[in-house]
Each structure stands twice: as structure tokens, then as C-alpha cells.
Amino acid sequence: MTNFFNFIYAPLRLRAFRWWILACGGGHLRYRLLLHIVLAVASPASPSPASPINDAIPFWFVFDVLLASLYLIVGGFQWLIIRKYFARPYGWLSVIALQCGVDWFIRSSFISYYPTARIFVLGLGLGLAGWLFFRDRTQHATYWIIAAVMTQLALNQVDAALVDPFFAVLSAPQNIQISILLLLFQEILRFVAQGCFTGWVLAHFITTNKQAELQYL
Numbered sequence: 001m002t003n004f005f006n007f008i009y010a011p012l013r014l015r016a017f018r019w020w021i022l023a024c025g026g027g028h029l030r031y032r033l034l035l036h037i038v039l040a041v042a043s044p045a046s047p048s049p050a051s052p053i054n055d056a057i058p059f060w061f062v063f064d065v066l067l068a069s070l071y072l073i074v075g076g077f078q079w080l081i082i083r084k085y086f087a088r089p090y091g092w093l094s095v096i097a098l099q100c101g102v103d104w105f106i107r108s109s110f111i112s113y114y115p116t117a118r119i120f121v122l123g124l125g126l127g128l129a130g131w132l133f134f135r136d137r138t139q140h141a142t143y144w145i146i147a148a149v150m151t152q153l154a155l156n157q158v159d160a161a162l163v164d165p166f167f168a169v170l171s172a173p174q175n176i177q178i179s180i181l182l183l184l185f186q187e188i189l190r191f192v193a194q195g196c197f198t199g200w201v202l203a204h205f206i207t208t209n210k211q212a213e214l215q216y217l
């Protein structure tokens with residue numbers, strides 16, 4: 001029982017685990033805020049002549065740019081952590097590009113019409129991209145694939161449990177206090193879910209490999 005407790009708890013003590021959550025959650029939070037702004041500006045219910053989203057700039061082009069910027073921001077912060085513990089860290093930059101390509105392909109293909117399948121395929125694709133990096137650097141690299149799938153499942157559950165409070169604010173301004181609280185609660189859950197599973201696996205890799213002096217509390 002003690003060994004199992006240490007197996008679960010030891011990675012949580014690493015400073016890398018907490019920084020990984022900040023890197024993943026913070027990057028996705030910025031992305032969601034930008035996406036909400038674009039959706040609000042481009043909404044046909046509230047057209048604006050000064051809107052930057054018009055016929056000259058297709059909405060999906062802006063969305064793809066935001067998607068690429070998401071992986072660039074999050075991946076850059078992830079690389080700052082990866083380089084401290086793993087050899088040949090520049091390989092993570094290839095992982096970032098591959099993950100961005102996988103995400104774009106899935107969102108643009110017929111798979112996007114099947115939400116359940118999209119979650120598993122997206123998690124599997126993102127996990128395989130990370131697995132290609134870790135397979136030569138650590139044991140049990142397949143844990144990364146499992147963690148990526150669990151991350152997508154957790155995010156889907158958060159979104160399914162709570163209606164997007166951002167649009168609740170727009171549709172019911174009289175309930176703005178409740179909507180803001182829901183928004184904060186939802187974003188906290190998403191913030192943690194974005195990096196907790198992959199963060200634990202990353203910390204487990206570090207504690208197993210002992211490639212650098214471990215940084216605990």
C-alpha cells in the first residue's frame with residue numbers, strides 16, 4: 001500500500017508537475033479567451049461594421065491562426081520544462097508541430113462530426129506525437145498516450161457538465177454574477193485538466209529516469 005501511495009504521490013511533489021499545469025492550463029486559457037472574443041465579434045447576431053472578421057478575412061482562417069498560436073504558446077512553455085530533464089529537447093518542437101497538424105486535420109475531417117470518436121482520435125493522435133519523443137528517453141512511454149486520451153475525456157466532461165457561461169452572460173445579462181462564477185469555476189476545472197494527467201506522467205518519467213536533480217517543494 002505504501003509503495004502504491006508513493007507511486008501516486010511522488011510525481012505530484014515535483015516542481016515540474018506544477019509548472020507543467022501552468023504551462024498547459026495558462027496557454028489554453030489565453031486561447032479560449034481569444035476564441036471567445038473572435039466568436040463574439042464574428043457573431044451574426046451582433047454585426048459590427050468595424051469587425052475585423054469580414055469577407056476579406058474568413059473566420060476559419062482566423063481560427064486556424066489561433067489554433068497554431070495555441071500550440072506555439074503552450075508548446076514553447078512545455079519545451080522550457082522538457083529541456084531541463086530530457087536529452088535532445090529540441091525534438092519537442094517537432095512534437096508541437098505534429099500535434100498542431102493532427103488537431104487541424106481532425107477538426108477539418110469527417111471525424112469532427114462524431115464527437116465521441118473525435119475525442120478518442122484527438123487524444124490518441126496527440127498522445128502518439130508525444131510518445132514518439134519519449135519512447136527513446138524513458139520507460140513506459142505509452143503512459144503518455146493514455147494521459148492524452150484522459151485529458152480529452154476530462155475536458156469533454158467539463159464542457160458537457162457546464163453550459164458555456166460566456167454565452168450565458170451575453171444572453172442573460174441580469175444573471176451576470178452567476179454566469180461569471182460559473183465561468184471561473186469552469187475555467188479552473190479546464191485549467192487543471194489541461195495538464196494534470198500529462199503532468200503526472202511527465203513527473204513520473206522524471207522520477208523514474210532521474211536525469212536531473214529533482215526539484216521538490
